[in-house]
Amino acid sequence: MPHTATPLHQLPKGARATIVDIASHSHFGELDAQVTQRLKELGFLPGAVLQVIGFGLFGADPVAVRINGTKFGLRRSEAAKILTTVHPA
Amino acid sequence: MSSSLLRFALVGNPNCGKTALFNSLTGARAKVANYAGVTVEKRLGSLAGLGRPAELIDLPGTYSLYVASPDEQVARRVILGEMAGEAAPDVLVAVVDATNIKLGLRLVLELQALGLPMILALNLADTARSRGITIDTAMLSQQLGMPVVETVAVRKNGVADLHAALAQCARSAGSRSGRLALPERAEAVEHLYARIDTLLASSVSAPSHAPAWQDRLDALVMHPVLGLVLLATILLLMFQAVFAWAAPVMDAIDGSMAWLGETVGSLLPAGILHDFVVDGLIAGVGGVLVFLPQIIILFAFILALEDSGYLPRAAFLLDRLMRGVGLSGRSFIPMLSSFACAVPGIMSTRSIADPKERLLTILTAPLMTCSARLPVYALVIGAFVPQHTVWGVFNLQGLTLFALYVAGIVSAALVAWVMRGRQVASQGFPLLLELPNYRWPNAYHFALGLKERAWIFLRRVGTIILALSIVLWFLATFPHAPVGATLPAIEYSFAGMLGKLMQPLFDPLGFNWQMCIALIPAMAAREVAVSALATVYAVGGEDALGGALAHDWGLPVALAYLAWFVYAPQCLATIAVVRRETNSRQATAIFTTYLFGLAYLGALLVRHIAALWA
Numbered sequence: 001m002p003h004t005a006t007p008l009h010q011l012p013k014g015a016r017a018t019i020v021d022i023a024s025h026s027h028f029g030e031l032d033a034q035v036t037q038r039l040k041e042l043g044f045l046p047g048a049v050l051q052v053i054g055f056g057l058f059g060a061d062p063v064a065v066r067i068n069g070t071k072f073g074l075r076r077s078e079a080a081k082i083l084t085t086v087h088p089a
Numbered sequence: 090m091s092s093s094l095l096r097f098a099l100v101g102n103p104n105c106g107k108t109a110l111f112n113s114l115t116g117a118r119a120k121v122a123n124y125a126g127v128t129v130e131k132r133l134g135s136l137a138g139l140g141r142p143a144e145l146i147d148l149p150g151t152y153s154l155y156v157a158s159p160d161e162q163v164a165r166r167v168i169l170g171e172m173a174g175e176a177a178p179d180v181l182v183a184v185v186d187a188t189n190i191k192l193g194l195r196l197v198l199e200l201q202a203l204g205l206p207m208i209l210a211l212n213l214a215d216t217a218r219s220r221g222i223t224i225d226t227a228m229l230s231q232q233l234g235m236p237v238v239e240t241v242a243v244r245k246n247g248v249a250d251l252h253a254a255l256a257q258c259a260r261s262a263g264s265r266s267g268r269l270a271l272p273e274r275a276e277a278v279e280h281l282y283a284r285i286d287t288l289l290a291s292s293v294s295a296p297s298h299a300p301a302w303q304d305r306l307d308a309l310v311m312h313p314v315l316g317l318v319l320l321a322t323i324l325l326l327m328f329q330a331v332f333a334w335a336a337p338v339m340d341a342i343d344g345s346m347a348w349l350g351e352t353v354g355s356l357l358p359a360g361i362l363h364d365f366v367v368d369g370l371i372a373g374v375g376g377v378l379v380f381l382p383q384i385i386i387l388f389a390f391i392l393a394l395e396d397s398g399y400l401p402r403a404a405f406l407l408d409r410l411m412r413g414v415g416l417s418g419r420s421f422i423p424m425l426s427s428f429a430c431a432v433p434g435i436m437s438t439r440s441i442a443d444p445k446e447r448l449l450t451i452l453t454a455p456l457m458t459c460s461a462r463l464p465v466y467a468l469v470i471g472a473f474v475p476q477h478t479v480w481g482v483f484n485l486q487g488l489t490l491f492a493l494y495v496a497g498i499v500s501a502a503l504v505a506w507v508m509r510g511r512q513v514a515s516q517g518f519p520l521l522l523e524l525p526n527y528r529w530p531n532a533y534h535f536a537l538g539l540k541e542r543a544w545i546f547l548r549r550v551g552t553i554i555l556a557l558s559i560v561l562w563f564l565a566t567f568p569h570a571p572v573g574a575t576l577p578a579i580e581y582s583f584a585g586m587l588g589k590l591m592q593p594l595f596d597p598l599g600f601n602w603q604m605c606i607a608l609i610p611a612m613a614a615r616e617v618a619v620s621a622l623a624t625v626y627a628v629g630g631e632d633a634l635g636g637a638l639a640h641d642w643g644l645p646v647a648l649a650y651l652a653w654f655v656y657a658p659q660c661l662a663t664i665a666v667v668r669r670e671t672n673s674r675q676a677t678a679i680f681t682t683y684l685f686g687l688a689y690l691g692a693l694l695v696r697h698i699a700a701l702w703a
Contacts, residue, residue, distance in 0.1 A: 034156050037155065037156050037278070038152070038153070038156045038521060039521075040278040040279070041152055041153045041155075041156060041195065041278055042152060042192065042521065043191065043192060043195075043282070045278065045279055045282055046279075053304070053307060053308075053311070054307060054308070054311035054312070055311075055313060056313070056405060056406055056407075056408050056409045057313050057317065057406055057407070057409050057410055058313075058409045058410075059409075061408075061409055062405060062408050062409065062418070062522075064307075064311055064405060064524060068189075068191045068192065069188070069189060069191075070189050070192055070523065071307070071523070071524035071525075072521060072522065072523055072524065073401070073404075073405040073408070073418070073521070073522035073523075073524055074521060075408070078521065
């Protein structure tokens, strides 16, 4: 259901969500495919479940998530590539 | 069976405890840290007891062979034998954090496609067990087609099984030479993970879940407000500790050096040898040795924060803030290391993927107050700032020191902001910072690290500083004052001449010739300025020197001297490492010039502003 997908950086703290797609993002220019690849290598794959565990100093940038038991810090631009469907609370 | 040298390489994700494993296997005194990418230099150790000569290479932590930041590229190039003059390793020892097995196995499957003999070490096996993770190593070994052993790198005998597996491998593996080709990515990441899920389903029970206290701690540490309060508290505590806790030990060292001077002095007949030993050697070296306790406390804080897993969280918190000036959270680690010493700080910038950000970090990291500045700050603060208690908790001296640290940080931010040019923030490689599990720093590795740092400092005292003390004593003693001279003897010496020669240049800053003299040997190491001042003022002991300074300098000039030391690149080792890491004469020249310029300007401003106030 891509039309109801929420990018990761818009999720509230504590939210659990399933990844539906890693989209391209103009921010990274030519490197976009590489960033997508790296995200996938770290386990950000469609079907994986993640949880938002915290944010940096100002707003949702960077955002900390847990995926497969590992915690990562992602910038807003990276998080925006990760499209998710939120689990009901 | 061959007797040729067999080369093993340790490969694994950052934070999998690879370096601790390396230490345990080789007995090398390498440092263990929790931060991704701290092992940038190549580390080599010999492996004993394998029945043939063998060596182990510790590679930088890496997530992938295909997408790589500069330090991950080092790992890839070593594995493929692309480094100049080096063949690919004979055997890969893949290290996987047993509590984070999925991520680690993906790299293992990538490595397996290279076709090298491999051994898999499941590290942190004790932590995994305590979390209820059980791993059927026999099953995993059969499915992967490679030996699989559990290891606990920080425990005694925790690597015995791995050592046995290495020995087993040494009996069969042949030595090779040449390069490997990185195969085209054989399968999509999605397929790799699907395979891993199948593997794990049959050999691992209970998925990894960090204990709840880890999450509760994260809720505090990464809280936008509380986390920042915590960070500020830790830093303030660190600087307060450096001043308050070290004092008794420093007094003891100061006292025993004075006692040593008297005792040795009474044994030697009056004359040139007596003066050389007492005023040159003992006073010079003792004046710097006294700062060892402060340096140890500072390093203890940094090591503990590094090993516990706190530092990446601080980097996470500060990322947005640092991006505002063209840096990122990744620059926080080099910056923090530079509080101890800019040389390892600059070397650790290799984990910053964006070249522009890396250069900015290199150019600004030396503005962080390194431990070599502490002796100078401590001396001047001790002499000029009263021991008042402020707000019931802090003493004015500690606050002054804190202000000097803040001055360095704010200046670095401004310089980075000015230098970042038009390019806004880093567009290149993403932050993607792993936030590793919190761990108690291991006492053994912590002590090793601390000993290593203390030893580096003592070696400097025993070599550079000792030699410079001798040279300085010579400069300050010869030629002797003429018979019937009325001025202090040093005014007639080489040191006096040199200081007077430089002094006009520093006159606008209010520096007298004694202060100018101290700047020269301080180029080798800033803290030598202290023993240099002790020599030119011909006093031993920190208190006596402080008294002499308080008598001779005005407060505005003393503050200007502090300002000079905040900025001036008074350290040849730092300049050399900037040259090596940037590989650019131009960048090194810019680095040196802008810092000397800032130092002059800063000291000038401070002197005049302080004079207005006073």
